[in-house]
Amino acid sequence: KQWYQRRVRVAECIASPDALFILFGVYGDVRRVKILYKKTDTALVQMQDPISAQQALLSMNGVVCGDKKIYVSYSIYMEVQMPKPTDEAQDLTKDYSDSPLHRFRKPKPKPPLGPFTSTSGPLRST
Numbered sequence: 001k002q003w004y005q006r007r008v009r010v011a012e013c014i015a016s017p018d019a020l021f022i023l024f025g026v027y028g029d030v031r032r033v034k035i036l037y038k039k040t041d042t043a044l045v046q047m048q049d050p051i052s053a054q055q056a057l058l059s060m061n062g063v064v065c066g067d068k069k070i071y072v073s074y075s076i077y078m079e080v081q082m083p084k085p086t087d088e089a090q091d092l093t094k095d096y097s098d099s100p101l102h103r104f105r106k107p108k109p110k111p112p113l114g115p116f117t118s119t120s121g122p123l124r125s126t
Contacts, residue, residue, distance in 0.1 A: 014065055017094040020045055021101075027059060028052020029102045032080035034093040046080045052104070 014023055017033040020043055024030050029048035036042045047053040061072040083090045096102075 014070075015040060015043075017043075017092065021094070021096050021099070024056050024060070025101065025103055027056035029104050030096050032082070032093065032095050032097070034080045037089040037092060040092075044075055044077065044080050048104075 014020055015035060017035060020033045021030045024045050030045060031048050032046040034044045047056060057072045060070055063070045082095060083093050
């Protein structure tokens with residue numbers, strides 16, 4: 001699978017992976033979010049599919065948050081890399097692949113019941 005990613009210039013009011021996950025999750029399932037260590041007003045948001053990524057770009061680019069605009073553009077990177085366990089800025093990158101908070105993910109189907117069910121009394125025919 002190919003993943004779709006957007007580069008985002010963020011305002012302080014949403015400069016956390018969790019806030020960006022919720023904000024961009026309105027447009028589709030967010031796979032990963034990374035706020036850049038040396039440029040904390042810039043983040044990478046990796047969406048699950050191209051339609052969600054395009055919708056997020058069209059809807060969020062230019063939106064005002066606080067006293068700053070949010071700028072959304074395509075990223076040159078194909079995938080957000082998770083930090084190494086020794087990286088000091090681990091809290092700036094989060095993987096939301098298995099998050100139960102996804103709005104668009106289809107729930108896993110429940111296993112079918114067997115052909116028999118139990119009853120609390122004798123079966124009656126009418």
